[in-house]
Amino acid sequence: MSATLTDKRRAVRDPHWLRGLMIGGTLLAAGLLLLLPLAVIFIEAFRDGWRGYLESFNDPYAWQAIRLTIIAAAVAVPLNLVFGLVASWAIAKFDFFGKSFLISLIDLPFAVSPVISGLVYVLMFGLQGWLGPWLSANNLQIIFAAPGIILATVFVTFPFVARELIPLMQEQGSEEEQAALSLGASGWQTFWRVTLPNVKWALLYGVILCNARAMGEFGAVAVVSGHIRGKTNTLPLHIELLYNEYNSRAAFAMASLLALLGVATLAVKTIIEWRLRQVQLASLEPSTVEPS
Numbered sequence: 001m002s003a004t005l006t007d008k009r010r011a012v013r014d015p016h017w018l019r020g021l022m023i024g025g026t027l028l029a030a031g032l033l034l035l036l037p038l039a040v041i042f043i044e045a046f047r048d049g050w051r052g053y054l055e056s057f058n059d060p061y062a063w064q065a066i067r068l069t070i071i072a073a074a075v076a077v078p079l080n081l082v083f084g085l086v087a088s089w090a091i092a093k094f095d096f097f098g099k100s101f102l103i104s105l106i107d108l109p110f111a112v113s114p115v116i117s118g119l120v121y122v123l124m125f126g127l128q129g130w131l132g133p134w135l136s137a138n139n140l141q142i143i144f145a146a147p148g149i150i151l152a153t154v155f156v157t158f159p160f161v162a163r164e165l166i167p168l169m170q171e172q173g174s175e176e177e178q179a180a181l182s183l184g185a186s187g188w189q190t191f192w193r194v195t196l197p198n199v200k201w202a203l204l205y206g207v208i209l210c211n212a213r214a215m216g217e218f219g220a221v222a223v224v225s226g227h228i229r230g231k232t233n234t235l236p237l238h239i240e241l242l243y244n245e246y247n248s249r250a251a252f253a254m255a256s257l258l259a260l261l262g263v264a265t266l267a268v269k270t271i272i273e274w275r276l277r278q279v280q281l282a283s284l285e286p287s288t289v290e291p292s
Contacts, residue, residue, distance in 0.1 A: 038259055038262075038263075041252055041255050041256055042252075042256055042259070044248060044249070044252035045249070045253045045255070045256040047249060047252075048249060052249060053249075053253050053256075056249060056250040056253035056254070057253065059250065060230070061229055061230045061233070061238065062250070062254060064230050064231070064233070065233045065234055065235045065237070065238035065254075066257070068146065068149065068232070068233070068234050068235075069215050069234045069235040069236075070215075071146065071150070072146075072150050072153040072215075072221075072234065073211055073214035073215045075150045075153075075154070076150060076153040076154045076157050076210070077157070077207060077214055080154065080157050080158060080160065080161050080162075080210050081206075081207055081210070083158070083161070084160070084161025084164075084165055084203075084206060085161070085165065085203070087106060087162045088161075088162050088165035088166045088169050088199075089169065089191075089195065091103060091166055091169075091170075092165075092166055092169030092172075092174075093169065093174045093177065103166075106158065106159050106162050106163065107159055108158075108159075109155055109156055109157075109158045109159055110159055113219065114152075114156050114218075114219030114220035115219045115220065115222075115223055117152065117155050117156065117220045118152050118219065118221070118222065118223025118224045119223055121142075121143065121148055121151055121152060121155075121220075121223075121224050122223060122224060125142040125143050125148065126143045127143075129143075143224055143226070144224070144225065144232055145231075145232060146232070148224035148225070149221050149224060149225055149232060149234060151224070152217070152220035152221050152223070152224045153214050153217055153220070155220065156213060156214075156217050156219075156220050157210045157213050157214045157217075160206050160209045161203065161206035161207060161210055163206070164202045164205050164206035165199055165202055165203060168198075168199055168202045169195075169199060172198055172199075176194050176195075176198070177190050177194055177195060180193070201272055201275050201276050202276065205269065205272045205273070205276070208265055208269060208272070209265070209269070211265075212262065212265040215235065215261055216236060216258055216261070217234075218236040218237070218240075221234050221237065222237060225237060227241070229241065235254060235258060238254060239251050239255050239258075242254065
């Protein structure tokens, strides 16, 4: 009998009190660290009722922060979607010089602190940076303006789509694409009718995660924004400003928007994961067609 099977049987024979203690401890930790803070956000946001909650959105600075957050996400997510598709297709379907280096670059935002990435943009595009004098001479502003916020958002969300697609495409191989090409399909036809349908759920999963990170990013955006109220504050930065001004009700009301985004992201993520499991199980089922 293998060691793995022995370990599994031993785990099944664990006493009920031990299993209950482990499960209960896990649920308690999840409740204290995840559910309780989430509940506190909504309790504080609605402390003065619906009227007080809605009054928090009368601030024009709040709407500017929401608008800028949506703009940054609306630019960053499509850019990373296109890059993720192209990069994952190239990495999974072809062998080329520098492939390992490209994979390392894709993972770079996971290894670098967002604050450091924002500082790099300041050193590049700031007034005293490498390109600062040229940008100033041509009346172009990147740092402390919307372009810098978009660049920082693109950087921190860079890996999400590609990292969801690369393992799936590598697992699927290129046999179906080669078959389509051998039957006379063009490159675009192969992509739209073979490659994209096979990865659509993983692609949607990556886009959802990318959008959630784009709208909730704080560190990199805080460095390049300059905290200019009514101009360069995104929603997370506006929440910090309200909290520092002891305007707790408005701060928690704004935070509830990001919390709702997180809950919606979790719900969509769960649905997509369930759908992916169904697709994988369907692909593993033996064909029911009897051989002639």
